[in-house]
Amino acid sequence: MxxxxxxxxxxxxxxxxxxxxxxxxxxxxxxxxxxxxxxxxxxxxxxxxxxxxxxxxxxxxxxxxxxxxxxxxxxxxxxxxxxxxxxxxxxxxxxxxxxxxLGSSFLSNKDLKTLKKGKTKKKFPRVFLAPGTGLGISVLIDEGIVLPSENGHTPFCPLKKEEYAFLEYLGTLNEEKCWEKALSGKAVSLWYQFYFNQTLSPEEIFNLAKKGEEKALKIVETMLELLGRKTSELALTFLPEGGIYLTGGLIAGLKEFLAKNNFLDKFLTGYFNNPKMDFLLERFPIKLITHPYxxxxxxxxxxxxx
Missing domain, CATH: 3.30.420.40 (ATPase, nucleotide binding domain)
Known part of the structure; x- marks a missing residue:
């Protein structure tokens, strides 16, 4: 085949x-x-x-x-x-x-890295979040039953003053004002343009961040917090007791940073952004998919x- x-x-x-x-x-x-x-x-x-x-x-x-x-x-x-x-x-x-x-049941433990442990041992439902060129999202409701979506094209919801400004900036570029433009590979470059009026590729920005460059690190921290917030939104929407699984090109770029506690904390700050619902958000495990394909x-x- x-x-x-x-x-x-x-x-x-x-x-x-x-x-x-x-x-x-x-x-x-x-x-x-x-x-x-x-x-x-x-x-x-x-x-x-x-x-x-x-x-x-x-x-x-x-x-x-x-x-x-x-x-x-x-x-x-x-x-x-x-x-x-x-x-x-x-x-x-x-x-x-x-x-x-559909293929997630073929993932073994060696194909997964736990970012946050959960408090449930149920297998379903599972949520999949894959920011890459775009922002892909799907739900495995039960074995063999999948709900695909185009959720990445839903409107981006700013919570901070600079995020409202970023939304307006997207408008000046005639870009879609959606989550995909705030959390994806392209979004890495868009945020850098917005903050620093300079165009760099996501690869260039991640390489600078790995060297400790301050502006690039700000973008990494922005991505991690927004990734946490989007993960939290999906957790509260689908109550995925089988876990939330992250993959995609953006995740590959962030993987090295997520291995460090100070950056992981940025992600978890975004995830636990609604203290009222912490008791529920704590239930769901979050895992990074490391399988190459x-x-x-x-x-x-x-x-x-x-």
Missing amino acids: LVADIGGTNSRIGILKDREFLNIKVYPSKEHQNVYSIIERYFSEVFLENLPEKVYLAVAGPVFEDKAKLTNLGWEVSVKELKKKFNFKEVFLVNDLYGLA PVLLGALAILRNR
């Missing part, structure tokens, strides 16, 4: 055989015109005795009626066109956070459930 996770920044594509991922390639998404050209490139670069007849395709955008639109790339993809172009007999086209939630695990779940 061909498996692919098509994100706004990077696309991961490989082969699933005997429950093992093989020949994984990572391509910058914007080097391509569409999903089909990524698959074509992969087939041209990787020798396969026989082309796969099945494909699992997880994309960063909503999926309806066997069609998907990738929100931050503007691409469209359909089951019909995939079958026509590549002679696939079976196509499993899913939202990326749907695939992440967690979205691709959804393919294992689909094959198991057939």
Whole structure:
């Protein structure tokens, strides 16, 4: 089976055989015109005795009626066109956070790092929060039952004077005034522009922060507090006694900082921002996903459930 996770920044594509991922390639998404050209490139670069007849395709955008639109790339993809172009007999086209939630039962303890212990041993529901190019969110209600969402596009709710100013700044840039623009890879650069009137990439900002540069550290602290607040919002919305799971490109950039108590405290300050509800927020464990291809695990779940 061909498996692919098509994100706004990077696309991961490989082969699933005997429950093992093989020949994984990572391509910058914007080097391509569409999903089909990524698959074509992969087939041209990787020798396969026989082309796969099945494909699992997880994309960063909503999926309806066997069609998907990738929100931050503007691409469209359909089951019909995939079958026509590549002679696939079976196509499993899913939202990326749907695939992440579906495949989460294949995560082992070594694929997870606990940020906050919980007070419940229930398995469900679970919430998945993945800030990357965008801000993906889904809920695993029970085994095999997933509620995908586009919650990252809901309006950002400022609580501080500078956050109200940031919201106005987004307006001057004709940017969407949503959570995705406040908490994502792109948001790292937007906050830096807002505070310091200078444009740097998220990678440049994180590298400066690792060297102790004060302005970059301010952005890291902003991201951690907002991550905590968004996690808290989802906790109170879904009461996820199975836990809250964090992954995505932004989380990868913050991982090193979350290992240090002073930065972890910033995240927890954001999470416990409503003292009235601490008794409830304490119940839910929060875990970091460290598996390199967690979205691709959804393919294992689909094959198991057939």
